[in-house]
Amino acid sequence: MRRVQSTLSTPGYPIVIAAGANLFLLFCFLVWSPVHRLPRYGVNVYPPESHFVMEAYNRDNLHIVTITPGDTPRIYVEGIILPGGLDALPAKLDEWAAATPGRKQNTTIIIEGDPAVSYGNLSKLIDMVLQRNFTLSLQGRPAVE
Numbered sequence: 001m002r003r004v005q006s007t008l009s010t011p012g013y014p015i016v017i018a019a020g021a022n023l024f025l026l027f028c029f030l031v032w033s034p035v036h037r038l039p040r041y042g043v044n045v046y047p048p049e050s051h052f053v054m055e056a057y058n059r060d061n062l063h064i065v066t067i068t069p070g071d072t073p074r075i076y077v078e079g080i081i082l083p084g085g086l087d088a089l090p091a092k093l094d095e096w097a098a099a100t101p102g103r104k105q106n107t108t109i110i111i112e113g114d115p116a117v118s119y120g121n122l123s124k125l126i127d128m129v130l131q132r133n134f135t136l137s138l139q140g141r142p143a144v145e
Helices: 013-032 089-099 119-131
Strands: 062-067 075-077 108-113 135-138
Touching: 062 119, 075 089, 089 119, 108 119, 119 135
Parallel strands: 062 108, 108 135
Antiparallel strands: 062 075
């Protein structure tokens, strides 16, 4: 049997240690790298901000009426669609007036209208509210800068 001997002048341990250190550094980089973080799906939602100051309303006598554009505009009362649209709104307003007979002035109606709602439909809605002596507020949107 023949013996094999290395012809290298120094042992190869420094090369093995250097290769091991490089593998350790590569492992640390891959673990701490942001590439391997799990993706987040969806969008971040932030509440709206405004520099305008709003007055607090008494929620007992506050009603929100929303009008959407169209030839026959849809009317939403407290977020629920009102069957009949603009023609059925006077009955709802009379119902609110009957619920608070001596406090009509304290009942506030906030009208929220889409910018595409025609001026004629918005005027009809405003007239219906003001004829019943309710306090009227129009919802506004602050300018985006």
